[in-house]
Amino acid sequence: MEDDRLRVGIDAGAVSLNAVVLDEAGSVVYEAPYRRHMGRVEEGVAALLREIYGRFGRDRIVSVSLTGNHGRNLAQSLDVPYEFETITQVLGALHVRPDVRTIISMGGQDTALLQIRHDEGGWELEYFNTNGPCASGTGSFLDQQAQRLATSMYTEEDQVSEEQTDRVLRDFIQLGLKSRSPANVACRCTVFTKSDMIHLQNKGEKLEDIIYGLHVGNARNYISTIVSNRTLATPMLFVGGLSLNALQVKTFKEYFPELLVPPYSTSIGAIGAALQARQAGIANRVDPDRVEDVGIHGETAVPTAARLRLRETRFPESNEIRMTSIPGKTGVYLGIDIGSTTTKYALINQERRILHKSYVPTMGNPIGVTQRLLSTIRDALGKRIEILGTATTGSGRNVVGDFLNVDLIIDEITAHARGAVEIDPEVDTIFEIGGQDSKYIYISNTHPLDFDMNKVCAAGTGSFLHELANKYGINIVGEFEQIALSSERPVKLAERCTVFMESDLVSYHQKGVPREDLIAGLCYAIVYNYLNRVVEKRKIGKHVMFLGGPSLNRGVVAAFENVLGRGVTVPKHREVLGAYGAALSVQEKMAFQPRPSTFRGLERAIKDRLEYREKICRADPNCHNQCKLKIYDFDGRKSVWGG
Known part of the structure; x- marks a missing residue:
C-alpha cells in the first residue's frame, strides 16, 4: 500500500552517522541511535541500512538520501540524492518546530549559525555563518580534551582506550556538571587550550572546574566567532552532536535562556534529507553490500606523495660548542630569547663566538625560568666572565627585559635575521617553526624586508607534530624521523587543524595504511600548512634557512626539500639563533654607544623574588x-x- 511507504535519511557526518525513517506523512517512525563511525563510513552506513531493512522490510523503503560531510562522495558513488547540510538542517528544524527563527548547530567538525525569516510567502534563510578550518568549538575539540583528561579521571586500573570515547565523554560531562565555579579556559586552538589546561592542573584547579570552564569557553568562542554582534531571535534550537552534551547545553543557556533542544536534535539533517526526497517524489534502491563495496573499491583510494629524500640539504656535523679555555674576566654579551614554549640564551665573546648556550621550557613562568638559566651561567662560568651587555627578544622580551634592566629589547624578527646573517651572509629567506609560533622572514641586504607569523593556530608549528606523534606513542626526537624516512608511500594529507588531521589519520589507519606512511605524511602536512598559512604568496629566495625545533627532524627537512625542489640550510646553533642574534645586536649597540651596562648583575637577578x-x-x-x-x-x- 502507498501509505506503507517509508523514506530513509542518513546524515554521514565527520564523526557520526545519524539516520531516520519517515512515513509518507512526514512523521518520524524511527530514529537510529547516535553512533560514531570511527572513519569506517561505508561500513557504518551499510550496517544502518541492514538494521532498518530488518526492522521494516526492504520493500517498504522507497528512497534513501544522504547529507553530511561524508555523504556527498558516497551519494555520487551510489547514485542517490544528496543535499548540503545547510538546507537539510533548516528543513529538519522547520519540520520539528515550524516557527523556528535561530538554529545553533554544533557537530563533530562543523559549527554553524542559521537564522530564518518568516513572512506570508513562507520562510527564507536570512543569515548563515560557519566555523573556518579550525576545530575550536566543535565536538571533536571536546572529544580530544576529554581523552587528554582521561588519565586524571580514572584510576590506573580503570583506564579506558580511545575506542571507548563515548564512555569517557559521558564521565567527562558528568564530572563537569558537579562544578559550581568554572576555571578560565581560553578555547581557541586545541593545542594551546591543552597548555592552559595543564597549567590549571599544575596550579591545583579541580578537574570538574576545568571541565566546566572548558565548556563555558566553548560557548564564548562560538558567540565571539560565529554569532559575533548579531541578535538571535526566538524560538532558538540547539542541534547537532553537542546537543546531547548536557554541560554544553547548560553553558549555552547561561547566555541564551530560551534555547531549546528539540526532538531528534542529532538527526535534524537526516530528517531534512528524507523530506527532500519525499517532496521530489524520488524512488531508489540501495543495496548494503554495494555500499560496503564502495568502501573497498570505490573512490576511497589513499592519495600519496613522493618518498622523503634528503639530497641537497646538509646538516652541521655537530651542534655542540667547542669549549676553549676562558681567561679570567672575559668580556661577554648575553642574548635571551623568551618564547611561549621555550626560553633560550646565547653567551658570546668579543669575537662573536658562542661560549655557552642552553634552552629550557618556559612553563608559563618567564622570569622564573630566566633566573634558572642565569644560575646555569653563574655556576658554569662564574667569575671568569664580565657581562658587558644584555638583550632580550621573543614574546617575553619586555617583562624579562624590564626585570633584568637590559641594554636592548629587540623583536624576534630582527633577532633571528641578525643571527642568520652572521652564520650565512647569503641567506635571503628564513623559515622558523617554533612550538606555538611560526615565522617567515625575507631578507634583503642583510636586513629583514618582509615577514609574517602564524595566526592563533597550531597547524604548521612544532606543537602540531608533538601532538600527533604522541598520539602514536612515537618519540619526536630520533624515532619520528627514522619512521618517516622509511616510508615508501607517504600519505598526502589535507592542510588541516590538528584535531581534524587526527580524524584523517584515524580514518586512514582504519583502512590499513602503514604507520610509517602516516608519519611521513605528517612531515609533508607541517610543510604545506606552514607554506600556505604563514608564507602564503610571499617571495621565497634562493638561500632558505630552516630554524626551530622541527629543523632538528630530518623527515620535516626532507619534506621541505621535496616541496621546494632544492635543499635548505640547517645551521649550527639553530635552536638558539634568536638569542644569538640578540647578543650580536647588543654587542653592536654597546660598541656604537660605549657606556656601562644597565644589567642588574647575575647575583641580584638570580636572588630577587618577585x-x-x-x-x-x-x-x-x-x-x-x-x-x-x-x-x-x-x-x-x-x-x-x-x-
Whole structure:
C-alpha cells in the first residue's frame, strides 16, 4: 500500500552517522541511535541500512538520501540524492518546530549559525555563518580534551582506550556538571587550550572546574566567532552532536535562556534529507553490500606523495660548542630569547663566538625560568666572565627585559635575521617553526624586508607534530624521523587543524595504511600548512634557512626539500639563533654607544623574588578568548606577560 511507504535519511557526518525513517506523512517512525563511525563510513552506513531493512522490510523503503560531510562522495558513488547540510538542517528544524527563527548547530567538525525569516510567502534563510578550518568549538575539540583528561579521571586500573570515547565523554560531562565555579579556559586552538589546561592542573584547579570552564569557553568562542554582534531571535534550537552534551547545553543557556533542544536534535539533517526526497517524489534502491563495496573499491583510494629524500640539504656535523679555555674576566654579551614554549640564551665573546648556550621550557613562568638559566651561567662560568651587555627578544622580551634592566629589547624578527646573517651572509629567506609560533622572514641586504607569523593556530608549528606523534606513542626526537624516512608511500594529507588531521589519520589507519606512511605524511602536512598559512604568496629566495625545533627532524627537512625542489640550510646553533642574534645586536649597540651596562648583575637577578598577580584580559568586551595575564611589579613599574 502507498501509505506503507517509508523514506530513509542518513546524515554521514565527520564523526557520526545519524539516520531516520519517515512515513509518507512526514512523521518520524524511527530514529537510529547516535553512533560514531570511527572513519569506517561505508561500513557504518551499510550496517544502518541492514538494521532498518530488518526492522521494516526492504520493500517498504522507497528512497534513501544522504547529507553530511561524508555523504556527498558516497551519494555520487551510489547514485542517490544528496543535499548540503545547510538546507537539510533548516528543513529538519522547520519540520520539528515550524516557527523556528535561530538554529545553533554544533557537530563533530562543523559549527554553524542559521537564522530564518518568516513572512506570508513562507520562510527564507536570512543569515548563515560557519566555523573556518579550525576545530575550536566543535565536538571533536571536546572529544580530544576529554581523552587528554582521561588519565586524571580514572584510576590506573580503570583506564579506558580511545575506542571507548563515548564512555569517557559521558564521565567527562558528568564530572563537569558537579562544578559550581568554572576555571578560565581560553578555547581557541586545541593545542594551546591543552597548555592552559595543564597549567590549571599544575596550579591545583579541580578537574570538574576545568571541565566546566572548558565548556563555558566553548560557548564564548562560538558567540565571539560565529554569532559575533548579531541578535538571535526566538524560538532558538540547539542541534547537532553537542546537543546531547548536557554541560554544553547548560553553558549555552547561561547566555541564551530560551534555547531549546528539540526532538531528534542529532538527526535534524537526516530528517531534512528524507523530506527532500519525499517532496521530489524520488524512488531508489540501495543495496548494503554495494555500499560496503564502495568502501573497498570505490573512490576511497589513499592519495600519496613522493618518498622523503634528503639530497641537497646538509646538516652541521655537530651542534655542540667547542669549549676553549676562558681567561679570567672575559668580556661577554648575553642574548635571551623568551618564547611561549621555550626560553633560550646565547653567551658570546668579543669575537662573536658562542661560549655557552642552553634552552629550557618556559612553563608559563618567564622570569622564573630566566633566573634558572642565569644560575646555569653563574655556576658554569662564574667569575671568569664580565657581562658587558644584555638583550632580550621573543614574546617575553619586555617583562624579562624590564626585570633584568637590559641594554636592548629587540623583536624576534630582527633577532633571528641578525643571527642568520652572521652564520650565512647569503641567506635571503628564513623559515622558523617554533612550538606555538611560526615565522617567515625575507631578507634583503642583510636586513629583514618582509615577514609574517602564524595566526592563533597550531597547524604548521612544532606543537602540531608533538601532538600527533604522541598520539602514536612515537618519540619526536630520533624515532619520528627514522619512521618517516622509511616510508615508501607517504600519505598526502589535507592542510588541516590538528584535531581534524587526527580524524584523517584515524580514518586512514582504519583502512590499513602503514604507520610509517602516516608519519611521513605528517612531515609533508607541517610543510604545506606552514607554506600556505604563514608564507602564503610571499617571495621565497634562493638561500632558505630552516630554524626551530622541527629543523632538528630530518623527515620535516626532507619534506621541505621535496616541496621546494632544492635543499635548505640547517645551521649550527639553530635552536638558539634568536638569542644569538640578540647578543650580536647588543654587542653592536654597546660598541656604537660605549657606556656601562644597565644589567642588574647575575647575583641580584638570580636572588630577587618577585610577586605577581593573574587576571583575565577584558580589554575588549566582544572578545571571549579569556587570555590570562601575569602582572609583575618591580622597581615601581608594572610589566605584563601573557595574552
